Amino acid sequence: MRIGLDAMGGDFGPKEVVAGAVAAREYLSNGDVIVLVGREDVVREHLGENDGCDGIEVYHAEQAIGMGESPVDALRTKPKSSIAVMTALHRHGELDACISAGNTGACVAAAQMGLRRLKGVHRPGISVLAPTFAGPLAICDCGANVNCRPINLYQYGVMTSVYMKAVCGIETPRVGLLSVGEEETKGNSLVKKSSELLRADPRVNFIGHVEGNDLLRDVMDVMICEGFVGNVVLKLVEGLGFGLIKGLHKQLAEAIPDQMPRVDEALGALARKYDFNQYGGAPLLGVDGIWFICHGASTHCGIQSAVREAIQFAHRGVNQQITEQLTGR
Amino acid sequence: MRIGLDAMGGDFGPKEVVAGAVAAREYLSNGDVIVLVGREDVVREHLGENDGCDGIEVYHAEQAIGMGESPVDALRTKPKSSIAVMTALHRHGELDACISAGNTGACVAAAQMGLRRLKGVHRPGISVLAPTFAGPLAICDCGANVNCRPINLYQYGVMTSVYMKAVCGIETPRVGLLSVGEEETKGNSLVKKSSELLRADPRVNFIGHVEGNDLLRDVMDVMICEGFVGNVVLKLVEGLGFGLIKGLHKQLAEAIPDQMPRVDEALGALARKYDFNQYGGAPLLGVDGIWFICHGASTHCGIQSAVREAIQFAHRGVNQQITEQLTGR
Numbered sequence: 135m136r137i138g139l140d141a142m143g144g145d146f147g148p149k150e151v152v153a154g155a156v157a158a159r160e161y162l163s164n165g166d167v168i169v170l171v172g173r174e175d176v177v178r179e180h181l182g183e184n185d186g187c188d189g190i191e192v193y194h195a196e197q198a199i200g201m202g203e204s205p206v207d208a209l210r211t212k213p214k215s216s217i218a219v220m221t222a223l224h225r226h227g228e229l230d231a232c233i234s235a236g237n238t239g240a241c242v243a244a245a246q247m248g249l250r251r252l253k254g255v256h257r258p259g260i261s262v263l264a265p266t267f268a269g270p271l272a273i274c275d276c277g278a279n280v281n282c283r284p285i286n287l288y289q290y291g292v293m294t295s296v297y298m299k300a301v302c303g304i305e306t307p308r309v310g311l312l313s314v315g316e317e318e319t320k321g322n323s324l325v326k327k328s329s330e331l332l333r334a335d336p337r338v339n340f341i342g343h344v345e346g347n348d349l350l351r352d353v354m355d356v357m358i359c360e361g362f363v364g365n366v367v368l369k370l371v372e373g374l375g376f377g378l379i380k381g382l383h384k385q386l387a388e389a390i391p392d393q394m395p396r397v398d399e400a401l402g403a404l405a406r407k408y409d410f411n412q413y414g415g416a417p418l419l420g421v422d423g424i425w426f427i428c429h430g431a432s433t434h435c436g437i438q439s440a441v442r443e444a445i446q447f448a449h450r451g452v453n454q455q456i457t458e459q460l461t462g463r
Numbered sequence: 464m465r466i467g468l469d470a471m472g473g474d475f476g477p478k479e480v481v482a483g484a485v486a487a488r489e490y491l492s493n494g495d496v497i498v499l500v501g502r503e504d505v506v507r508e509h510l511g512e513n514d515g516c517d518g519i520e521v522y523h524a525e526q527a528i529g530m531g532e533s534p535v536d537a538l539r540t541k542p543k544s545s546i547a548v549m550t551a552l553h554r555h556g557e558l559d560a561c562i563s564a565g566n567t568g569a570c571v572a573a574a575q576m577g578l579r580r581l582k583g584v585h586r587p588g589i590s591v592l593a594p595t596f597a598g599p600l601a602i603c604d605c606g607a608n609v610n611c612r613p614i615n616l617y618q619y620g621v622m623t624s625v626y627m628k629a630v631c632g633i634e635t636p637r638v639g640l641l642s643v644g645e646e647e648t649k650g651n652s653l654v655k656k657s658s659e660l661l662r663a664d665p666r667v668n669f670i671g672h673v674e675g676n677d678l679l680r681d682v683m684d685v686m687i688c689e690g691f692v693g694n695v696v697l698k699l700v701e702g703l704g705f706g707l708i709k710g711l712h713k714q715l716a717e718a719i720p721d722q723m724p725r726v727d728e729a730l731g732a733l734a735r736k737y738d739f740n741q742y743g744g745a746p747l748l749g750v751d752g753i754w755f756i757c758h759g760a761s762t763h764c765g766i767q768s769a770v771r772e773a774i775q776f777a778h779r780g781v782n783q784q785i786t787e788q789l790t791g792r
Contacts, residue, residue: 204648239649267710277643280651314606314694319533320568322609322691346695347702362651363692365643366675370699373676378707381596382733389729393722400718404711 135163137444138220138229139437141172141180142198143236145430148172151235152180154437159189161442168441169229171195171220195219198236201430205239209247217241221248224423231424231444233415235432242278245418245425252453254460256283258420259290259361260427261297262368263413268352270413272298272307275361276368278418282360287311287328291338293419293456294356300450301443302355310344310354312363318343324360332358337459375408414439417447419456424448464492466773467549467558468766470501470509471527472565474759477501480564481509483766488518490771497770498558500524500549524548527565530759534568538576546570550577553752560753560773562744564761571607574747574754581782583789585612587749588619588690589756590626591697592742597681599742601627601636604690605697607747611689616640616657620667622748622785623685629779630772631684639673639683641692647672653689661687666788704737743768746776748785753777 139155141148155168162168167189170177174194178185181192197215199208209218217236221244223229234241238260246258259275274290275282291309298307311329313321318329321343332340341354349357349371359367379401386397406412414436415426424447426440447453468484470477484497491497496518499506503523507514510521524545528537538547546565550573552558563570567589575587588604603619604611620638627636640658642650647658650672661669670683678686678700688696708730715726735741743765744755753776755769776782 202646204646239644267706280643312695314609314691315568317531317533325691346698346700349699350702350706362643362654363695366641366688366692366696367699369675370678370696371675371703373679374700374703375707377596377679378704378733379711382708382711382730385729385733386726390719390722390725393719396719397715400714401711404714 135166135230135445135448136169136228137167137441138169138171138223138232139441140216140220140232140234140236141170141177142195142216143234144428144432145201146433148176148180150432150434151437152177153434154432154441155190156181156184157434157438158441159187161445162189166445167191169193171223172198172216193219193223199240201237203237203240205237205243208237208240209243217244221245225249230448231426233426233428233437233440233444235428235430235437238277238427238430241425241427242418245421245423249425250422252420252422252460253457255293255420255456256289257286258418259286259293260416261290261294261419262416264368264371265408265410265412266350270302271349271354272356273364273368274356274358274419275364276416277361277365279361282324284324284327284331287324287358287360288331288335289420289460290358291332291340291356292335292459294358295338296455296459297417297419297452298355300452300455301446304355306339307355308339308341308353309356309358310341310348312357312359313343313345315345316343328358372410376405379405411436412439414443422453424453464495464559464774464777465498465557466496466770467498467500467552467561468770469545469549469561469563469565470499470506471524471545472563473757473761474530475762477505477509479761479763480766481506482763483761483770484519485510485513486763486767487770488516490774491518495774496520498522500552501527501545522548522552528569530566532566532569534566534572537566537569538572546573550574554578559777560755562755562757562766562769562773564757564759564766567606567756567759570754570756571747574750574752578750578752578754581749581751581789582786584622584749584785585618586615587747588615588622589745590623590748591745593697593700594737594739594741595679599631600678600683601685602693602697603685603687603748604693605745606690606694608690611653613653613656613660616653616687616689617660617664618749618789619687620661620669620685621664621788623687624667625784625788626746626748626781627684629781629784630775633684635668636684637668637670637682638685638687639670639677641686641688642672642674644674645672657687701739705734708734740765741768743772751782753782
């Protein structure tokens with residue numbers, strides 16, 4: 135298996151990505167290779183003594199897309215960017231997977247334009263594993279598709295169930311549809327129509343409508359919503375979690391200054407439970423290929439996790455299973 | 464001023480509402496009256512020794528709408544419910560304001576069906592003051608309107624700015640539009656079109672697009688979004704805040720059990736910052752009347768705050784100012 139890794143992507147630049155690639159070699163089987171795509175001189179400099187080691191190759195791409203650039207414009211004006219070059223390699227069969235912590239919109243656009251969709255899939259969706267007190271919760275879609283139709287939400291339910299079963303080992307993942315009340319009568323027309331489709335498929339373990347506060351209760355394994363809402367929820371959960379832990383730290387530092395080493399230890403344990411780096415990347419489900427999008431602020435640990443997940447995704451045949459479910463074959 | 468208060472609404476029933484009414488008498492001027500609407504025998508029982516005191520009246524309503532009932536069905540089948548009766552009194556000029564901690568959907572539907580809209584207003588929106596580290600943030604709409612058009616979002620910006628200035632004393636409230644990225648190119652078509660309308664009105668202090676994590680940063684005083692998203696955000700913020708504080712408590716109880724009295728004090732201070740009861744009710748902006756919706760779990764403190772806010776809303780002429788802004792008169 136040849137795994138492409140965008141060396142130029144992410145808030146911390148090539149340093150963390152290259153370190154993540156080196157660390158991820160432990161997951162490689164015989165013949166597997168991580169291909170770092172980016173400015174060759176920069177990548178080799180960061181590889182240092184690891185340059186030339188087993189399992190790591192470098193593929194030159196002259197340009198890089200910045201985090202703030204308009205995705206579609208950037209892809210048009212930067213055909214030699216690491217994201218575009220890596221996606222083209224995947225399309226031509228020279229890579230089996232792509233991973234990037236770069237501009238999410240550009241990753242989604244490159245994957246959607248560069249790769250076909252899996253048979254039966256209407257629109258791909260980003261499925262993010264979010265840490266909660268009760269374990270990981272997969273939220274789909276987190277921003278690939280902001281003009282969503284009922285068939286899309288239904289298919290997110292099918293695809294993310296397959297993914298959660300294959301990757302997290304949950305036999306029949308509980309699927310909730312995000313709405314403004316548990317009652318079927320509440321919600322907008324998109325939710326009501328999607329609900330009917332989800333309910334009609336006995337292969338989906340659909341538990342019905344859920345609300346914003348249900349994210350913290352152990353009621354579901356998969357939460358389905360349209361990309362706009364999913365993106366807002368994801369950023370809010372992350373921001374609020376860290377904001378509250380910070381606020382509490384300040385409060386305790388004033389109240390019990392002498393206890394701060396032990397408080398820091400306890401808060402650190404909680405912060406680690408909420409650390410997205412443990413889950414690495416989020417797959418763009420529904421494209422005919424493997425495309426993992428990492429958090430912009432991924433450390434080398436996050437990149438390392440994403441490589442492990444991309445390998446699992448391939449070995450456990452997630453895409454084949456999605457196609458089987460959606461085409462009935 | 465005659466302020467109607469739904470005695471039957473809320474998770475804690477008449478007890479907390481009646482206690483809130485008694486406590487709120489301190490805000491009444493000469494001649495002001497709080498009218499408790501509900502089952503007369505029940506209300507008088509809870510009034511006890513306060514029955515007959517200055518500033519409190521009781522108006523009998525035979526029925527009550529439950530928290531889980533379908534709003535439209537409930538209003539149709541329960542014309543003598545406290546919510547329906549109170550709204551009718553307001554429509555006929557026998558009340559100047561309505562307050563309820565009952566079924567939110569029923570309150571919105573009763574207000575929308577029972578009262579006219581203010582001149583120039585297309586759709587009313589619920590404007591909730593949410594506590595953040597940086598002070599109160601008004602979020603509009605939190606669920607009155609789940610099929611939103613650009614003109615609605617624009618008007619929410621205008622109406623909530625008027626409200627924040629009049630009630631919180633913020634001279635030129637900063638208005639953010641919730642989207643999936645700060646860049647103008649990101650977001651769905653509703654956001655893009657609403658953005659143009661907001662930007663075109665120099666009376667709105669529009670700061671542009673904001674993201675989920677901006678709720679915790681001191682970047683805006685008003686956040687505009689469609690009702691579905693606003694409702695999800697509100698419930699998530701509340702659930703996550705209390706969930707995290709609970710999680711932290713558990714973690715610290717294991718780490719520093721001997722310090723728990725002081726930890727509890729610090730956590731309590733943080734929880735109080737997040738207590739919705741300090742803000743009481745949320746106005747349904749845009750109806751030709753005053754309709755405040757309280758959190759279902761409001762204590763007597765929340766009810767008391769809502770009465771104070773309804774009086775302020777009337778005295779500071781929020782509705783007149785909204786009409787002036789939206790009709791140019």
